[in-house]
Amino acid sequence: MITRxxxxxxxxxxxxxxxxxxxxxxxxxxxxxxxxxAFFDLIDDTPTWRIRFTAPGLASEDVDYASVSDDMAWLCxxxxxxxxxxxxxxxxxxxxxxxxxxxxxxAAMPGIRQFFESYTVEDGLCIWEVY
Numbered sequence: 001m002i003t004r005x006x007x008x009x010x011x012x013x014x015x016x017x018x019x020x021x022x023x024x025x026x027x028x029x030x031x032x033x034x035x036x037x038a039f040f041d042l043i044d045d046t047p048t049w050r051i052r053f054t055a056p057g058l059a060s061e062d063v064d065y066a067s068v069s070d071d072m073a074w075l076c077x078x079x080x081x082x083x084x085x086x087x088x089x090x091x092x093x094x095x096x097x098x099x100x101x102x103x104x105x106x107a108a109m110p111g112i113r114q115f116f117e118s119y120t121v122e123d124g125l126c127i128w129e130v131y
């Protein structure tokens with residue numbers, strides 16, 4: 001019986017754990033812009049958590065901030081909050097980053113397009129902050 005419980009707990013932990021940077025993950029198609037994105041990493045900067053995604057389509061001249069802003073709110077609500085819940089984090093703020101290709105956190109990369117958006121977390125919701 002204890003073996004079954006241990007197996008169940010291990011399975012639940014494995015399924016709910018966020019994917020670490022560098023591990024392959026299924027790309028998602030954003031609901032508004034239609035861009036493909038992949039989770040890149042999650043950074044604990046308590047009380048702020050940063051979640052970063054790669055979106056190669058940002059290289060297109062047709063893509064601007066206005067075309068992805070609603071998607072960034074969706075990423076906060078549908079991707080960031082569940083991942084943070086899985087690691088028992090209680091963020092006050094979440095910063096969502098979309099980057100054309102992987103960029104080291106904090107590094108300036110003039111040729112790589114990146115968009116950032118900040119949200120306050122209240123009652124399980126991402127609330128847009130004027131940056």
